[in-house]
Amino acid sequence: MDLHLRYNQPKQTVAAGEVIFGSPEVIVMAGPCAVESRDSYLACARSLMEMGVRVLRGGAFKPRTSPYSFAGLGREGLKILAEAREATGLAVVTEVLDPRDVELVAAHADILQIGSRNMQNFALLHEVGQCGHPVMLKRGMAATCEEWLLAAEHIRASGNERIILCERGIRTFETQTRTTLDLSAVPALKELAPYPVVVDPSHSSGKSELVGAMARAAVAVGADGLLVEVHPDPAHALCDGRQSLDPAGFSELLQELRRVAKAVGRLIRDEKRGAHSPGKETQLLKIKQGVANDDY
Numbered sequence: 187m188d189l190h191l192r193y194n195q196p197k198q199t200v201a202a203g204e205v206i207f208g209s210p211e212v213i214v215m216a217g218p219c220a221v222e223s224r225d226s227y228l229a230c231a232r233s234l235m236e237m238g239v240r241v242l243r244g245g246a247f248k249p250r251t252s253p254y255s256f257a258g259l260g261r262e263g264l265k266i267l268a269e270a271r272e273a274t275g276l277a278v279v280t281e282v283l284d285p286r287d288v289e290l291v292a293a294h295a296d297i298l299q300i301g302s303r304n305m306q307n308f309a310l311l312h313e314v315g316q317c318g319h320p321v322m323l324k325r326g327m328a329a330t331c332e333e334w335l336l337a338a339e340h341i342r343a344s345g346n347e348r349i350i351l352c353e354r355g356i357r358t359f360e361t362q363t364r365t366t367l368d369l370s371a372v373p374a375l376k377e378l379a380p381y382p383v384v385v386d387p388s389h390s391s392g393k394s395e396l397v398g399a400m401a402r403a404a405v406a407v408g409a410d411g412l413l414v415e416v417h418p419d420p421a422h423a424l425c426d427g428r429q430s431l432d433p434a435g436f437s438e439l440l441q442e443l444r445r446v447a448k449a450v451g452r453l454i455r456d457e458k459r460g461a462h463s464p465g466k467e468t469q470l471l472k473i474k475q476g477v478a479n480d481d482y
């Protein structure tokens with residue numbers, strides 16, 4: 187492991203608004219792959235907020251393997267994300283593809299996502315390193331943990347320590363899944379690095395019927411958060427419908443995840459307490475104090 191990586195650093199929490207990654211709470215981030223239209227995104231965001239989701243996801247700038255696939259709504263998508271944030275009180279995570287867009291994306295979102303295909307886009311890493319926002323750095327699909335941590339180091343060395351690592355699957359010889367979710371990376375990285383580690387069971391499996399099992403496993407191995415694709419109508423999604431859960435399926439999964447979290451001494455926020463519910467301050471205080479308890 188490279189000497190520039192810091193050993194034995196105390197664990198670091200990363201706050202995005204009221205949400206604290208690396209606390210006893212497992213942070214659930216969810217939403218469609220891409221922002222497709224204002225009305226559908228806002229409706230989806232509201233229903234996710236009611237379920238207890240903490241962070242909304244949705245791509246405005248989409249990296250697509252084929253240049254002919256839907257590449258997102260761009261600026262219009264960012265405006266919709268900002269409106270959803272306003273309407274729900276939830277934080278927003280979205281991908282930034284181009285160093286020239288970092289400021290623009292940061293003006294509309296709370297967490298900047300660096301996608302798998304850009305994990306070693308050093309110009310982009312340096313740019314988000316100079317931005318004060320938390321950065322969710324996805325693992326390159328052919329990157330070792332060491333390369334991933336060195337990519338994080340580029341962000342840190344540029345001045346930003348607010349880093350969240352996201353395991354999203356790596357290329358192996360297996361073809362049953364889109365990539366192979368490397369769940370061992372979660373405890374391994376928690377040993378090596380001070381950053382919170384979250385898991386994306388959607389892009390890794392590529393199949394909605396596998397997402398629940400991998401999400402439950404991720405919570406069991408100690409993930410600090412989950413990034414799940416949820417679409418109101420997966421069959422007609424413009425992007426990644428095959429791996430997207432519908433809201434009913436996701437709501438069911440959340441109930442299971444709460445039970446798994448509790449069994450491993452963590453918690454996932456209850457759906458009855460939305461972002462604007464009473465008792466929010468108390469809940470926040472408990473999280474800040476590192477208290478995981480059942481009545482949260």
Ligand code: PEP
Binds near residue numbers: 281301324354386389
């Ligand atoms: C995404 O989360 O929207 C995405 C494109 O994921 P990845 O970079 O992991 O493929």
Ligand code: MN
Binds near residue numbers: 219220389425426
């Ligand atoms: Mn996607």
